[in-house]
Every structure is written in C-alpha cells, then in structure tokens.
Amino acid sequence: MGIGLRTFEAKAGWSGLRERLTGRLPEHDLVLLDEAVEFAVVWHADQVRPAGEPYVEHLLEVVCVLVDALETTDVDVLRAAVLHDVVEDTDCAPADVRRQFGQRVADLVEWVTKPEPTEGQLPAEARAAYLARLRAAPTDAIVVKLADRLSNVQRLDSHPRPEKRRSYYQETVRSIVPLAQTHPWFREWYATWDRTFGHLGADSSDAVG
Known part of the structure; x- marks a missing residue:
C-alpha cells in the first residue's frame, strides 16, 4: 500500500508555529515573520476560507509546507508566503x-x-493569462505558488461546493501540476494528491474563482 497524502495544518496559529520554528530560524528572521503575520492579519481581518476556518490558517499552512517539507529558511520567501x-x-x-x-x-x-x-x-480570460504567466515566474515565486495551491487542495473534499471541488481539481492538474515537475518534493506530493482526488476529473467544469 502506498504512502498516504501528507497534509499540513496551522490550527495553533502563529504563536504555535513560531514556537516550532524557534531554533530552526534565527530570532531576527522570526521577528521579520512576526511583522509579516501582523500585517497579514490586519489586512485579511475577519476573512475565512470556504470551509469556515480563519484565513490566516491558510497563510500559515503555506509557511508550514515551505519549512517542514522543503526546509526553506529564506525569510523573504517565507514572508512572501505569509x-x-x-x-x-x-x-x-x-x-x-x-x-x-x-x-x-x-x-x-x-x-x-x-x-x-x-x-x-473576461474573468476566466484574466485567470488563464495569470496561470500561463506563472510558467515564466522565478523559482522562488513558483515554490510559493505550489505551496499555496497545496494548502488549498490538500483537503479538497472539505470544500462545501462539489462543483468547485471538480473545477479546482481540473485547474490544478492542467496549470499547477506542470509547474511541480522540476521540484521533486512537489512532483511527488501532487502525484499522490492526484491519485487521492482523481475521481474529481470525471466531470468538466469551469475554473474556480
């Protein structure tokens, strides 16, 4: 039996994640991340994700992916993730x-x-152009995007709208999985993810907003 899909969470908030990062990142970098998290919390305010969790959990999940899976220590990349x-x-x-x-x-x-x-x-045209443009993005930006999408699709079955699950799956396979092919960890993760949620590819749907 193959290894199951690895997922990432940040339910303990920034304080919990910061404690885990202590010793793995210099204190100066943690202070820089403090500032980024505070900035993001102020701007995102009371926004929530589709399943109802605070938006900041998504931002911190992206940091978790970069630190725990890729062992990223570049504080600019981590701040961009936040x-x-x-x-x-x-x-x-x-x-x-x-x-x-x-x-x-x-x-x-x-x-x-x-x-x-x-x-x-049209919005769909703008989204397609954005996704196509990512193919020319620098490596650090692609890594942030791959971690961002991982957070969004790792629990795809928790999205409250079935049509969004299908369209998000299809868009990810079409436009995001190709970006992962030159990043070994992400390539393997998205391959496992595809096996987990491949049943969503049976029906076509428009891309999500």
Whole structure:
C-alpha cells in the first residue's frame, strides 16, 4: 500500500508555529515573520476560507509546507508566503507591501497575485493569462505558488461546493501540476494528491474563482 497524502495544518496559529520554528530560524528572521503575520492579519481581518476556518490558517499552512517539507529558511520567501494573498484579496496595494517588506518580497507577491481583468477581458480570460504567466515566474515565486495551491487542495473534499471541488481539481492538474515537475518534493506530493482526488476529473467544469 502506498504512502498516504501528507497534509499540513496551522490550527495553533502563529504563536504555535513560531514556537516550532524557534531554533530552526534565527530570532531576527522570526521577528521579520512576526511583522509579516501582523500585517497579514490586519489586512485579511475577519476573512475565512470556504470551509469556515480563519484565513490566516491558510497563510500559515503555506509557511508550514515551505519549512517542514522543503526546509526553506529564506525569510523573504517565507514572508512572501505569509503575504501572498494580501494584494489579491484585500485593499492592500503592492506599494504597501514594497514599502513595508522590500522589493524582493513585493516582487514575489506580485508574481502570485491574480490581476483584475483588463477592460473588455473576461474573468476566466484574466485567470488563464495569470496561470500561463506563472510558467515564466522565478523559482522562488513558483515554490510559493505550489505551496499555496497545496494548502488549498490538500483537503479538497472539505470544500462545501462539489462543483468547485471538480473545477479546482481540473485547474490544478492542467496549470499547477506542470509547474511541480522540476521540484521533486512537489512532483511527488501532487502525484499522490492526484491519485487521492482523481475521481474529481470525471466531470468538466469551469475554473474556480
């Protein structure tokens, strides 16, 4: 029997995750992450995920993937993981991220931020263009995106809308799994994930929002 799908969680919040990271990251870097988490919590406020959990759990799950699975210690990549949705899902501007966290973090966040449709562009077209653009992203941005999507799909059966489960599965296979092929850990994880949720590929559906 094959190994089951490895999942990541951050239900203990930042305090619990920070305690786990103590000794694995320099204290200076933990302070930098403190600032990023505080910034994200303020902007995301009372947002929740589709299954009802606080939004910050998703952000911290992405950090868990990078640290626990990839042993990432680059604090800019970890801060970008915490902040990856702040421009896309709140009124925070890219300039706010750049001013607070520097150009490199802002650039990584920009790569993984889905832009608003341009004039005359349908939302589905904007999303397809964003996903296609990721193929040209730098390695650090792709790693953040792969960890982000992992958090979103690791418990795909918990999404309350069946049609979203199917469309998210199909989009992940089509546009995200190819990005994982040059990253061995992610390649193996998404292969296991596909075996776990492959039944969702039986029906077609539009991509999720």
